[in-house]
Amino acid sequence: MKLTDLVTPVALIDLPRMQHNIERMQAQVASLGATFRPHVKTSKCVQATEAQIQAGAQGITVSTIKEAEQFFAAGIRDILYAVGLAPNKLAAAGALMRKGCDLKVLTDSVQSAQAIATFGKEQGLCFKVLIEIDTDDHRSGIKPESAALLAVAQALESPGCEIVGVMTHAGSSYDLNTPQALIAMAEQERAGCVRAAERLRAVGFACPIVSIGSTPTALSAKNLEGVTEVRAGVYVFFDLVMHNIGVCTKNEIALSVLTSVIGHQEEKGWAIVDAGWMAMSRDRGTQKQTNDFGYGQVCDLNGQVLEGYTISGANQEHGIVSRAGQPDLEIAKRFPIGTQFRILPNHACATGAQFPEYQALDAHGTVQTWSRFYGW
Amino acid sequence: MKLTDLVTPVALIDLPRMQHNIERMQAQVASLGATFRPHVKTSKCVQATEAQIQAGAQGITVSTIKEAEQFFAAGIRDILYAVGLAPNKLAAAGALMRKGCDLKVLTDSVQSAQAIATFGKEQGLCFKVLIEIDTDDHRSGIKPESAALLAVAQALESPGCEIVGVMTHAGSSYDLNTPQALIAMAEQERAGCVRAAERLRAVGFACPIVSIGSTPTALSAKNLEGVTEVRAGVYVFFDLVMHNIGVCTKNEIALSVLTSVIGHQEEKGWAIVDAGWMAMSRDRGTQKQTNDFGYGQVCDLNGQVLEGYTISGANQEHGIVSRAGQPDLEIAKRFPIGTQFRILPNHACATGAQFPEYQALDAHGTVQTWSRFYGW
Numbered sequence A, B: 001m002k003l004t005d006l007v008t009p010v011a012l013i014d015l016p017r018m019q020h021n022i023e024r025m026q027a028q029v030a031s032l033g034a035t036f037r038p039h040v041k042t043s044k045c046v047q048a049t050e051a052q053i054q055a056g057a058q059g060i061t062v063s064t065i066k067e068a069e070q071f072f073a074a075g076i077r078d079i080l081y082a083v084g085l086a087p088n089k090l091a092a093a094g095a096l097m098r099k100g101c102d103l104k105v106l107t108d109s110v111q112s113a114q115a116i117a118t119f120g121k122e123q124g125l126c127f128k129v130l131i132e133i134d135t136d137d138h139r140s141g142i143k144p145e146s147a148a149l150l151a152v153a154q155a156l157e158s159p160g161c162e163i164v165g166v167m168t169h170a171g172s173s174y175d176l177n178t179p180q181a182l183i184a185m186a187e188q189e190r191a192g193c194v195r196a197a198e199r200l201r202a203v204g205f206a207c208p209i210v211s212i213g214s215t216p217t218a219l220s221a222k223n224l225e226g227v228t229e230v231r232a233g234v235y236v237f238f239d240l241v242m243h244n245i246g247v248c249t250k251n252e253i254a255l256s257v258l259t260s261v262i263g264h265q266e267e268k269g270w271a272i273v274d275a276g277w278m279a280m281s282r283d284r285g286t287q288k289q290t291n292d293f294g295y296g297q298v299c300d301l302n303g304q305v306l307e308g309y310t311i312s313g314a315n316q317e318h319g320i321v322s323r324a325g326q327p328d329l330e331i332a333k334r335f336p337i338g339t340q341f342r343i344l345p346n347h348a349c350a351t352g353a354q355f356p357e358y359q360a361l362d363a364h365g366t367v368q369t370w371s372r373f374y375g376w
Helices: A015-031 A046-054 A065-073 A087-098 A110-123 A147-155 A171-175 A179-202 A215-220 A240-245 A348-352 B015-031 B046-054 B065-073 B087-098 B110-123 B147-155 B171-175 B179-202 B215-220 B240-245 B348-352
Strands: A010-014 A035-038 A060-062 A078-084 A102-107 A127-133 A161-168 A209-212 A229-232 A255-265 A270-273 A297-299 A305-314 A319-323 A340-344 A357-361 A367-371 B010-014 B035-038 B060-062 B078-084 B102-107 B127-133 B161-168 B209-212 B229-232 B255-265 B270-273 B297-299 B305-314 B319-323 B340-344 B357-361 B367-371
Touching: A010 A015, A015 A035, A015 A046, A015 A215, A035 A060, A046 A060, A046 A065, A046 A367, A060 A065, A065 A078, A065 A087, A078 B255, A087 A102, A087 A110, A087 A127, A102 A110, A102 A161, A110 A127, A110 A147, A110 A161, A127 A147, A127 A179, A147 A179, A161 A179, A171 A179, A171 A215, A171 A240, A179 A209, A179 A215, A215 A229, A215 A240, A255 A348, A255 B078, A305 A340, B010 B015, B015 B035, B015 B046, B015 B215, B035 B060, B046 B060, B046 B065, B046 B367, B060 B065, B065 B078, B065 B087, B087 B102, B087 B110, B087 B127, B102 B110, B102 B161, B110 B127, B110 B147, B110 B161, B127 B147, B127 B179, B147 B179, B161 B179, B171 B179, B171 B215, B171 B240, B179 B209, B179 B215, B215 B229, B215 B240, B255 B348, B305 B340
Parallel strands: A010 A357, A035 A229, A060 A078, A078 A102, A102 A127, A127 A161, A161 A209, A209 A229, B010 B357, B035 B229, B060 B078, B078 B102, B102 B127, B127 B161, B161 B209, B209 B229
Antiparallel strands: A010 A255, A255 A270, A255 A340, A270 A319, A297 A305, A297 A340, A305 A319, A357 A367, B010 B255, B255 B270, B255 B340, B270 B319, B297 B305, B297 B340, B305 B319, B357 B367
16 A cells, blocks of 8 residues: 555554654663653554564553553553542453553542552452652642652552552643753652652652653653653654654654645635544644644645645634645645645644554555554 | 443433434424434434434435445435545545445535546446535635636536535534524525525526535524525534534533543642543634633533533543632532543534443433444
8 A cells, every 4th residue: 555545534654753753762761771661642552552662661651441451452561550540440450450460550649549449458459559749730649748648658558559659740841842941840850759759768668660751851851860760652753742842853743644635715825625623633732832833734745844834724524724924826726636745733642543543654655554542 | 321330431422402402403494494414423423313313304414435434334325425525535435326325425626526527437427416605705615606616517517427406514603602693694604505506507407405504503594495405413412612602501512521530639629530631622612712611511420510610621631620710629528539520512523523432321310332433
């Protein structure tokens, strides 16, 4: 199969770019002395994850129990479920552990810790638990200096579970766009998580795992002292949000949506394509950043960026391609019906999720189908 | 199965509300003398579509070839593919026709009309084609008075196709929010499409089908003279965007996302739930409307609206529930871990698309699983 054989829209992976991204991250984390645990919520694809493990990744991070189940079925044992465990997911988590999955789960409250401890004890299971630390006042987690940290640790002193470490995610790194700010946030993320581990060790918990990470901080960190592992997800594909943050170039973005021109509004300078928001996702992550790419950056069929052309508007199955500034009144001649584009997405995690499969394009121009799952 | 047995997040259909919405639309269109052809891109679900047909719908509208294939496989023959037919989808459209599907396709350009005519002739097929009319300067289509209308009609004079009608969609009705403006837009949509049909008839094309519609205009129309059929999609579930436009109440919204509290940030007045943007979709359609509901309106487990509480922020698998105005510093006591909510979505088409299945809840509180498909 070749690109021009595909019926659009298609989620296309540029394999040389993906491989480059995987090796870049692995080398960065290894050079600072930590192991790397990719977050597979971005690809939800076994082949992409195998490429990460092949490059040296140790274990995976997941955002849903379904991801844990699917990747365990594909042969991966070491899985960190990095979302606070809800009571109604205890049974599924326990079932995975019984099957031999080396599952690690997360808590940031006494109430949830008690639920895990009680369920584990009742079921004769010992849950491996990480305590979630809030190092950037962003979302969930316990502040490193909070009294709640020790209260949660005490709630986990039970035959039903054991504390295996601390974990943080500096998600507010997504709001930054200078190397200096990113380096500082990476250090804040590291220092806060290490501090939480030290407080737990001071009262007798071994706390072997100190797990941190986000794509921007992982690629910006200069020092990982005290950190045992780093996590990142979207780096495998990158996207326009990461481009605006400053951690990749457009030419490193490995995921695009292949689309076809289906019509025009010539006097408006529009080409209409068959990638609307259902294909691109509704993610407008670049809207509040310095460069707003609408629903995506338009590239030609070979992946060359067509500067100034974006998907400036989208309905469910219609995208409007237009040029920034002066309308392109020659657009119908320039891009006649049937013209194919690759569209770089705002957010690879959201765009990938719209597709049941990827088409993986190798350096020789041939494509193969990689399955992808979704849901919970 | 009951609601409390479900592992969250779940896409929940309130069946009595859905049935009410279906009957309301069917009665409105029938009272004005047209037939109704629902757009199934909203549900992508056979059972929901069967309920529409049971209520009197004649044929369906689809937004992708995959929808046409899936619903044809489920026994529905009369299908309008309401997106301009791209050259690379001619083969799949032709294959459906060969299997006996009464497929109707769309064009709005000479170039695409010629491609359909040529392919049809080569393959010994006669494509039934509607010409897309632009009645609101919104997206695709030909203006009713444009010379291009007759040029496209001429390009379709071929043994490979026949003109069966004209079609328009007044998508700009989504930008309105008063009954007066909606009534005027409905009339503009009707008059423009009827005018295009009259111009075609004046030069000898029979143009039997005059197809118009969007949920807001379909529910607002006072007169459908000259219109043969009306299309609408999102009305089957409704959503917060439709609520803001003024065509439904919150208590008519039939789709919600069932979610569980997994943590808190008490001092911020946050409850963290397991419905992030992956479950709600990234659609922020109410952002530019008068009432911005964030990522959704929070209701209790029984569907009662909790006024002022919305999902004010979202990450992939985390939603932040907070109260408008003063932070709810009692939120951890009010909504402890494990509390379940139903979240009304901004845009039902986008939220439904995130789920492989719906849980359909009947008036007796029992749920059954309805499958849903996605992709192209």
